[in-house]
Amino acid sequence: MSRPTGRVLTLLELLQSGGVRTMAELADRLGVDGRTVRRYVDQLVELGVPVEAVRGRYGGYRIGSGYRLPPLMLSxxxxxxxxxxxxxxxxxxxxxxxxxxxxxxxxxxxxxxxxxxxxxxxxxxxxLAFTAAPPVFAAPDAEVLLTVADAVRHRRPLSIRYTDREGRRGERSLHPYGIVAHAGRYYVTGADPGIGEDRTFRLDRIGAARALPGSFEAPAGPDPAQRLVSGFAAAEYRHHVTLRIHGTVDAIRARLPATVATVREADVAADAVPPAGPDVERWLRVELRVERLDWLPSVLASLDRPFVVEGPGELRDLVVAFADRLASRARGA
Missing domain, CATH: 1.20.5 (Single alpha-helices involved in coiled-coils or other helix-helix interfaces)
Structure with a gap:
């Protein structure tokens, strides 16, 4: 906060304490001369604060009766x-x-x-200019967001009215673990107590939310953000892609983030401890669930590492066709 602004706020605090403050007292408390005090008073009046000048031997300044300090005073x-x-x-x-x-x-x-x-x-x-246009995503309802956040904080079960991506509406129960912002959208992660499974819901698709009686204990394990990205990678889509790629975890993650793919050692169980760090090259098993396959050949080519398409065969054909097109263009055909 700049010094003049700080002094103006200090002047306001002195006047708010009640009574008449003399010019000499204010100048002494603020460490300025009388002319500067008058300038600070003018700034308060410009802000809409009703500062009154009191004439006479014991005159000075005071706040108009009945005035309430605005809740926001910013430097x-x-x-x-x-x-x-x-x-x-x-x-x-x-x-x-x-x-x-x-x-x-x-x-x-x-x-x-x-x-x-x-x-x-x-x-x-x-x-001020921006390099990208603002997103056109629907914003969640403010009351829904506040209700869900309160349930997360106090570990209260929720009943939500939800519309899924197919347009089906229904009532759901949820033990909410946390709210996660991802790629311009807001989600709540938690567990469905009826089926005992983790669930993720988009907040903008929740039409209403209300807290239910009781409470729940949040389980140990991944935090809400990790649960969200893991859920995205394992979500049910049209194609289940399985690859083996020889490279580092970091290099693969640069092209296939955790929201898209799971990466683990090629020849060990999914829950086993990896034998090497993320910067060591070795064969890794990569799995994705996607609606379309046409974007994957270019991503695999950009990795520039040996890979094997274990499935589906349609992706293998797309990779071969992509490689043929690149070779043809490189020859100038």
Missing amino acids: DDEALAVLLGLLAGRRAGTPAAAGTAGETAAAKIRRVLPRPLARRLDAVLES
Whole structure:
């Protein structure tokens, strides 16, 4: 916080404590002269604070009767941080910030700022450019988000009204473990107490949520984010792809992240301890579940490592066709 701004807030605190504060007292407490005190008072008046001048031998300044301090008093740095945070949230599709609430919150903050600071912040916002368009994902309902978050914190079961990707609606029960933001969307991970299995739900598909009586114990093991990415990699899609790739875990993960594929040692059980670190080359088994196969040949080529397509055969044919096209173009055919 800059020193002048800090002094203005200190002046406001002194006046808020009640009574009349003399010019000499205020100047002494703030470490400035009388002219500067008057300038600080003018800044408070510009902010809408009703500071009254009291004339006479014991005159000075006081706050108008009945005035209540606004709940938000921000320094220059704080105001810039809040407005840029709201703008970044809208660009990233953050709940609430991405909708009307984000715009109205920014407008309210600007209205209580001094005009010189508001103009400076406008200059920043007008000169700011982004390299990517904002996402068009649906934002979750604010009340749903708050209800789910409260259930996560207090380990309360939930009943949710959910619409799946096929458009089917129904009531679900959930023991929520956590909320995860991933790729512009928000998810809640937890367990379905009826079937005893982990489940993941998109928050924007939850029409309503209500807490149920009782509580539950969160199990030990992966955190909510790890449960989410593991669930994505194992989700049921049209094709189950199995590969063996000779390389490092890090190199494979750079092209096939944990949300897409599982990577383990080629010849050991899935829950065995890997014999080598992520930067050691060896044969690794990679499994994916995908709706389409056409994007995989180029990814495998970009790895530039030996690999074997164990299945499905359709992917093997696509890889051969892709290699033929590359060879043909390299020859200039």
